Each structure stands twice: as C-alpha cells, then as structure tokens.
Amino acid sequence: MAELIELSSKQHANLKVNIHAEADFASNQHVMNLRVSEVGMSVSSFPVFFTRNPQNGEWGISAVTSFEAGKNLFVESQQWTATYKPNGMQTYPLYLMRSPKNDNSYTIGIDESNPVFSIEEGEQFFDLDGKATPYLHQKTKLLEADIKNDMQTYEFTKHIDSLNLFKAIDLLVSYENGTVQTLKGLHTIDEDKLQALTAEQLFELNRKGYLSPIHAMLLSIYQLNLLVNKNNANTDFLPVKNIKLEINRPNHI
Structure with missing residues (x-):
C-alpha cells in the first residue's frame, strides 16, 4: 500500500471519489476479507472460509467470490450484485491510520495517488x-x-486455533475444457473435532457467541454451488464442470 496521508478539510476540500470506486476495487478480488461480525450476513451470498496471512501467520476470515484469481463474480458492469457488501469494500478508499499528532489515536487516511480521486466529479x-x-x-x-x-x-x-478446530482443505475446480485448478490456503471447521469437544468447551464457545458464526461458515460451503452457477452463466469465465473439496494433508501436493 502506498503511503497514507491524513484526510483534511483544508487540504482536500474539493476532493471527490469516483462513484464506481467500491465496485472497481472489488472487481479483481477473488477472496475478500471479512470480520467475524460480518459472517452471519456474508453467508447469504458467499462461501466463507478461514485463511492465514503468510506474512505474520495470523488467521482471518475470507469470502470466496470466484474460482479465478483477479476476478469477482459479483461485479457486473461496475455494479455490485451480491446481497451483502463486505465492510472492507464499503470503507474503500479510506483507511484507518495512526494520527500524526497522537500515536495513541487513529484518524482517516487516503492514498492521494489513487486514481479514484479527482476534483471533477464523484x-x-x-x-x-x-x-x-x-x-x-x-x-x-x-x-x-x-x-x-x-x-x-x-x-x-x-480461540478456534486453541481448540485445534481448523481443517485445511483444497478446492479442486474442474473445467469443461479438461483443466483442473486447485485453490489452496482455505480452512474450515473440523466437524469431528467440534463434536468431540467437552460440554465445558462447547458452553464456552456458546457463551462467547462463537457457535453461530462457526455453524454459519460450515453451511456456507453450499454457496460454492452458487459460485458455479454464476460462473457458468457468465461467458467471460471458463465453464466449470464440477468442484471437489479435499482435505489438505501435510504430504499433499
């Protein structure tokens, strides 16, 4: 990300944002970051999985929006078509940044070089x-x-990690032309380990409000069928023949 500067009413009095900025931002993302507070709403539109940041190893939550990197099945003619719009898309092109005046507070930052900004219209x-x-x-x-x-x-x-509930899976996408693409880096909840938890552990998950997003994410896997249907209805995408989920084992290549 380019260096951010603080949004200012004096410096940016006439600055405007392209009305299609959000959709254009999302159009090349085949996975979109979510927060746990969004899971319940997101599963109405997307399959939702856990993902891990390769740089710092931290876990996150992601909505899968297409089978092809750099493409998004929910953006058509610069319009967002899904029922739910992820927060990361709604806040674009603004970001939280440390205040240059106070390290203990945050302010709104922008990348002035971003082409979505202009003084003409928006x-x-x-x-x-x-x-x-x-x-x-x-x-x-x-x-x-x-x-x-x-x-x-x-x-x-x-908390999910502490209970060893993550299960790594590969998503194998078979196309009508005979090619097969494997989407790696996805994780879901290991249902067998979930069922094997003690009553105390399940009570704690429920007390923290974690059972609802867990079950929602498990059910969201069926939204992969929606992705296949949307993919095959769009002539810009290779037709998908079928998809298959495989457990990613340590020796899996």
Missing part, C-alpha cells in the same frame, strides 16, 4: 463549510467500528 468528502458530508460520516463510522471488529475477529480465530 462523492465529496466535505461540504462548502468544510464539514464532513453524509458520505464521509458513513465511512468514518464503519472505520471506527473496524477497530473493535478486528479485535473480535482476532479473539475468535485465536
């Missing part, structure tokens, strides 16, 4: 009086909530 951040527009208010509220949501997601995945 959604404006500030009105003529230099006050935040409803557009900026909405995005700021979502970004502020992300601090809490990120912590909740960290605690959720940490």
